[in-house]
Amino acid sequence: xxxxxxGLGNRLYGDDAIGSIIAECINAYDASANGFQALxxxxxxxxxxxxxxxxxxxxxxxxxxxLNQEVSIEISDPHRLSPLQVLFLAKKAGKVxxxxxxxxxKPERLDWxxxxxxxxxxxxxxxxxxxxxxxxxxxxxxxxxxxxxLKEKKDHTx
Numbered sequence: 001x002x003x004x005x006x007g008l009g010n011r012l013y014g015d016d017a018i019g020s021i022i023a024e025c026i027n028a029y030d031a032s033a034n035g036f037q038a039l040x041x042x043x044x045x046x047x048x049x050x051x052x053x054x055x056x057x058x059x060x061x062x063x064x065x066x067l068n069q070e071v072s073i074e075i076s077d078p079h080r081l082s083p084l085q086v087l088f089l090a091k092k093a094g095k096v097x098x099x100x101x102x103x104x105x106k107p108e109r110l111d112w113x114x115x116x117x118x119x120x121x122x123x124x125x126x127x128x129x130x131x132x133x134x135x136x137x138x139x140x141x142x143x144x145x146x147x148x149x150l151k152e153k154k155d156h157t158x
Contacts, residue, residue, distance in 0.1 A: 001045045001098060003138045006031050006038045008052040008083065011157040015107030015119040018150075019051040021157060022123060025149035026141055035081020042090040046097045047137060050083035053119070054104035060126035062133065065100040067091070103130070115154040123150060 007023020010016045010033035023030035028051070031038035042048055065087060073088040075081065081089070083102050090096060105123050108116035124147045127134070134141065 001047070002043070003047045003049070004029060004041060005049045005051065005139060006041060006083075008035065008038060008050060009033060012113050014109045014111045014114065015105075015116050016053045016110050017113070017115060017157045018053050018105050018107070018119050018123055019103075021115065021150060021153050022051050022146065025146050025153070033080060035083075035086050038083075038086045039081065039089055039093075042086065042095055042097060044095045044097070048087075048097045048100045049103055049134075049137075049139065050086075050101070051103045052083055052105075053107040053110075054102070056104060056106055058106065060103075060105050060122045060129075062126070062130050063102045063104060065102065067096060067100055103127075113157050115150060115157060117154075120147065120150045120154065123147075 005028035007019040007028055007030045009018055009020035011020055020030050020032050029041050073085050075085055087100055103126060105119055105126060108118040124143055127141050127143045
């Protein structure tokens with residue numbers, strides 16, 4: 001069993017890049033916009049944390065995925081998988097993680113490359129709010145260093 005952090009995001013699509021860039025900044029696994037790459041990183045009994053942009057009402061949140069729920073998830077784009085689609089396929093392959101979470105950040109804009117100041121602030125607040133929970137799982141993030149890294153990469157995400 002291992003605790004793994006996987007960043008997802010398209011670096012050419014505005015704030016959608018946030019998960020990918022955070023993964024790079026914290027030396028986690030950057031699957032970029034390729035959920036199939038993320039799937040190869042998931043193993044049975046792991047504890048998985050995905051970092052991804054998510055369109056939602058709140059600015060950020062931590063979601064625990066119910067891995068016991070029987071659902072069928074449609075995969076309509078063979079080139080891109082969401083965290084839930086990755087977990088669905090992992091389960092089908094017999095590689096069910098022990099636990100899975102999504103560290104979600106609401107995007108401000110999904111357009112030309114570059115991170116918005118709002119997405120950077122939301123990422124900062126996400127890691128501040130859940131730092132104790134993450135530490136208990138073995139994940140330590142220096143929030144100030146993360147914020148500095150995101151600001152350095154905000155205009156050059158590729």
